[in-house]
Amino acid sequence: MATLEIRALRKRFGSLEILKGIDISLEQGGFLVLVGPSGCGKSTLLNTIAGLESISSGEILIGGQVVNDLHPSKRDIAMVFQSYALYPNMSVGENIAFGMEMRGVPKPEREKAVAVVAKTLQIEHLLGRRPSQLSGGQRQRVAMGRALVRQPRVFLFDEPLSNLDAKLRVDMRVEIKRLHQQTGTTIVYVTHDQIEAMTLATKIAVLKDGELQQVGTPAEIYNSPSNLFVADFMGSPAMNLLEGTVKGVNGARRIVLERHDHPPIVLPIPANADESQLSDGAKVIFGIRPEAVNDKESIDRGAKSVATFDARVEIVEPAGSDTFVVTRAAGKELTARMRADTQLRIGENHTFAFNLDKAVLFDPQTSRRI
């Protein structure tokens, strides 16, 4: 267990810069999830923390100690790989004990440690088998066992669940969360699945093209994304991002969303927006999550600011727990997350409501939040 600190980390391959100055710090026992589209550098960042790739400049500190030049085995970390990376020529028990064997731990101690870990993960009956004789979920457990047995200061997970089927993925996600709560180990976890990020993390770092977009708690990332990329990337279905114009209406500033076949939607400025950055005639991106768009009567009762508008229903997607209703505003699709038993039909006109407490504004030029 230890803190992790990354300072001004850069990684270059020739003239190509993969990581462009990353600063993150993670408290002891924290769960940091690195998330971003493929090629954003999140796996490279994890590999540099592990020491599997060198860094061009900057510092990595584990437990306050600079580990830039330490060999991976000396950093007191353990890593779980996407492909599990179990040694195919060794039994499960030998796989888990291999690291200890390399460090010269005597055999009786190794066996004891393996037994403890096997019990925690409920893989005692598998210890004599080869990795090829295991199912995907079992392999995943063994890979975690190999990491656990080291009792490392920092756990590194590289997309550990992406090779599992949907059901197993949810189970293992819960298991990882439980493991984290039990052991209280500092964890860095790479994923491209934003639901994994939201459910597991105490801190999320969103990366794009080697640059940190935002670091914050899952709630911060979800509710107040710092720019358009984060807003669009996190959340499923994605946040509705509609282009609007700032106009003075009856002496007050309003956001106007133009529509073809309906009168424009006129909205007050959301309370969380910095009004001083707005000027009449400026273009803004109005962002609102699907769950903040609903029927007038179903909208959150505690909402302080609600705006209603009429729109035509274009698509109805029942998803079991909710029904997604797609309509149109400002030339783009607008998704509303509604009750599962909603009676809306395609082609109907319906009165929708925005919960403006949850709405955010972005500057289309800089793509930053206003």
Next chain:
Amino acid sequence: MTAAADALAAPPSREPARHSMTTRVVIYGALVLFAIVYLMPLVVMVMTSLKPLDEVTGGNMFYFPHDLTFEPWKKAWGTSCVGLTCEGIKGYVWNSVKMVVPAVLISSLLGALNGYVLTKWRFPGHKLVFGMMLFACFIPFQSVLIPMATILGKLGGIGQTLIDTTGFSWGFGNPTVNLVLVHVVYGLGFTTLFFRNYYETFPTELIKAAQIDGASFFQIFRRILLPNSAPIFIVTVIYQFTNIWNDFLFGSTFAAGDSSPMTVALYNIVNTSTGVIEYNVNMAAAIIAAAPTLVVYILAGRYFVRGLMAGAVKG
């Protein structure tokens, strides 16, 4: 659409069955024919080696032996004349074994090590190095004879100095050691190619995991890579064994007299200029010379095909 529907609706016709019968006859006929063509020399060799000499010279070579005898085999093994000595080929078979076993093992292991470095410990210019090693596969044997002779001569000089100072040559200048060296150097291009291509598909995450586990460069090689290289190792061993065992040019150039390998001895037996040509003894000696490669193919042949296919498809 109608054509397809008709084809589906039509009752199964006999046409395809008769058609496939003819095809089968043609295919198997051709296979049997070629098998006979390929087997005929071996059959003639075996039959000739089991006949007394007068039956060989007097009769038809396709006739079965009338007086079955194993004398030619005994003579070839123990008493036939190679050059001036008449002790058979047994000593030369042993020469070949002493040369082939170390040469095959060393070149295969070094090839595996090269493949490991070229795929998992890449350095700037690794492609160039691999390209140059590949080039070794295309250099004709003949062109390296003279430079190699110069190098071996130098090594012999070192050996002589060592004898003068320490009383033992430490292998320098020993013809068998020389041949091992030549075959290792010449084989490295091929073994590196085999292992590099195999390790290219070997998951790099395993290497990373072993690094985090604290395994060193050679520990990873020995504990992780080598135990998972059986298919390509067999391919390489078969390939190297066949090539080195069958080599004549290097053997005849760099190892003379008593230290020459089997192939050279066989040539000397067959090419004797004195007395009657003993075809039956020659045939027995030739079969003895060819036997090891035949055995290797029969024992490990199925792995050869499997190994060449391994890595082509995942799984």
